[in-house]
Amino acid sequence: MREGGDDGGQIGRGACTSPSGDSARLPRPPYVWVWSAIWLVYLAWPVSSLFAPGVGRVRALGAVAGLLLFVAGYLWPWSPAGWAARPRTLVWSLALTLPIAATLTLIFGPQWGGLFIYSAVLAASLPARRRVLVGLSSVTAMAAACMALAGAGVGEVLSIGVTCALIGTAMAGWMQFLRVAQALRAADRRIARMDVLEERLRIARDIHDLLGHSLSLIALKADLAARLVPADPARAAAEMTAVQAVARQSLAEVRAAVAGYRTLVLDEELARARDALGAAGIRCTVTGGAGGVPVPAGSALAWALREAVTNVLRHSGASACTIAVSRGGGWVELQVEDDGRGAAATAEAGARAGNGLPGLRERLQASGGVLAAAPGPRGGFRLVARVPEAPAADAGPPAAGGRAPAWLGADPAFDGPTGEGLP
Numbered sequence: 407m408r409e410g411g412d413d414g415g416q417i418g419r420g421a422c423t424s425p426s427g428d429s430a431r432l433p434r435p436p437y438v439w440v441w442s443a444i445w446l447v448y449l450a451w452p453v454s455s456l457f458a459p460g461v462g463r464v465r466a467l468g469a470v471a472g473l474l475l476f477v478a479g480y481l482w483p484w485s486p487a488g489w490a491a492r493p494r495t496l497v498w499s500l501a502l503t504l505p506i507a508a509t510l511t512l513i514f515g516p517q518w519g520g521l522f523i524y525s526a527v528l529a530a531s532l533p534a535r536r537r538v539l540v541g542l543s544s545v546t547a548m549a550a551a552c553m554a555l556a557g558a559g560v561g562e563v564l565s566i567g568v569t570c571a572l573i574g575t576a577m578a579g580w581m582q583f584l585r586v587a588q589a590l591r592a593a594d595r596r597i598a599r600m601d602v603l604e605e606r607l608r609i610a611r612d613i614h615d616l617l618g619h620s621l622s623l624i625a626l627k628a629d630l631a632a633r634l635v636p637a638d639p640a641r642a643a644a645e646m647t648a649v650q651a652v653a654r655q656s657l658a659e660v661r662a663a664v665a666g667y668r669t670l671v672l673d674e675e676l677a678r679a680r681d682a683l684g685a686a687g688i689r690c691t692v693t694g695g696a697g698g699v700p701v702p703a704g705s706a707l708a709w710a711l712r713e714a715v716t717n718v719l720r721h722s723g724a725s726a727c728t729i730a731v732s733r734g735g736g737w738v739e740l741q742v743e744d745d746g747r748g749a750a751a752t753a754e755a756g757a758r759a760g761n762g763l764p765g766l767r768e769r770l771q772a773s774g775g776v777l778a779a780a781p782g783p784r785g786g787f788r789l790v791a792r793v794p795e796a797p798a799a800d801a802g803p804p805a806a807g808g809r810a811p812a813w814l815g816a817d818p819a820f821d822g823p824t825g826e827g828l829p
């Protein structure tokens with residue numbers, strides 16, 4: 407994209423801004439050829455002068471030949487091939503039509519001065535403002551000079567000059583309109599592509615968060631059931647029934663995620679977390695609850711809880727996990743802390759950077775919230791998620807005045823497992 411100067415400085419700069427002018431890629435308007443050809447009807451006026459007595463046949467034929475060449479040159483840029491090769495065809499077309507207009511006016515008189523108007527239209531269709539200015543003023547000056555030399559009166563000279571300038575300006579405006587329309591169409595297409603991309607990211611994030619958790623839980627419960635079969639078949643059957651329920655619920659959630667309706671309920675998620683951690687033999691303590699937490703904040707934290715518990719199950723090897731929900735200063739906060747091996751150990755064991763925490767951070771940011779995940783004070787791992795009680799659009803992030811809260815440390819973008827974001 408070319409800024410300022412030659413690009414015409416128009417609205418929708420992006421539409422016509424390469425050095426040669428992006429208008430080469432402008433879509434050719436329907437029937438543009440017809441619209442350009444219609445104006446040729448005014449050529450009847452100079453042609454009629456050829457029938458005046460005293461114009462020799464040879465001179466008349468010469469004039470007609472010149473006129474045909476002029477018409478071909480004028481129509482060429484509006485043909486499909488000429489349009490595709492713009493702005494080169496416009497320049498060639500000007501180079502052909504201007505000398506013909508000048509010659510015919512000088513030989514046959516001021517009646518032929520109207521030919522310059524067609525050249526003015528060509529000059530005004532050039533892709534950049536500077537080229538239009540240079541082209542149009544050259545055509546206008548040449549038209550006035552030729553008219554004067556051909557013996558036209560001041561009124562006629564002025565009339566052709568002003569008509570060239572006015573019609574040229576109108577044409578430049580129309581071309582600019584085309585470019586703006588083209589820019590808007592391109593912007594529309596870009597927005598549509600971004601919408602699709604965003605939707606793909608949303609689905610990827612939802613599937614990761616939903617399936618990661620549910621499949622971990624199913625695997626754990628199935629393991630437990632298999633171990634219980636010999637000693638306690640009745641409990642094994644109960645665990646398998648639980649597996650069935652989790653699978654059904656996951657299916658419903660995946661369907662809802664794909665359809666775009668996915669709100670988790672914090673209370674339900676707390677119960678699920680207790681159940682999942684219990685099945686894995688991890689002692690779970692829950693303090694605080696979802697009572698009174700507004701639904702959007704609760705839903706955002708429910709997603710955070712789900713990812714945190716999935717991580718505890720997958721990565722921590724912990725024997726105990728505490729989950730705390732608290733409110734204050736306009737924020738609702740969730741802390742999930744385990745006494746496992748911690749992120750440093752899992753990183754040493756070759757764990758890759760995952761998708762869960764970055765996806766969770768995006769999700770929380772969308773609700774005006776923040777995320778910190780780091781080693782806990784007594785080893786293990788601690789995840790803290792905070793969201794504003796009121797939806798971000800209504801109230802903006804509270805207490806911290808629109809910035810990440812101080813407890814998050816200097817880098818509000820921190821979400822890695824090994825950083826130092828927590829008090």
Ligand SMILES: Nc1ncnc2c1ncn2[C@@H]1O[C@H](COP(=O)(O)OP(=O)(O)O)[C@@H](O)[C@H]1O
Nearest residue numbers: 717721722748749752757760761762763787823
């Ligand atoms: N509770 C935890 N205990 C130990 N390590 C953890 C814990 N939670 C996260 N991690 C570490 O952080 C990494 C990134 O987590 P995450 O972004 O959720 O990715 P994923 O779970 O898909 O691997 C994990 O791979 C793991 O090394």
Ligand SMILES: [Mg+2]
Nearest residue numbers: 717760762763
């Ligand atoms: Mg994870």
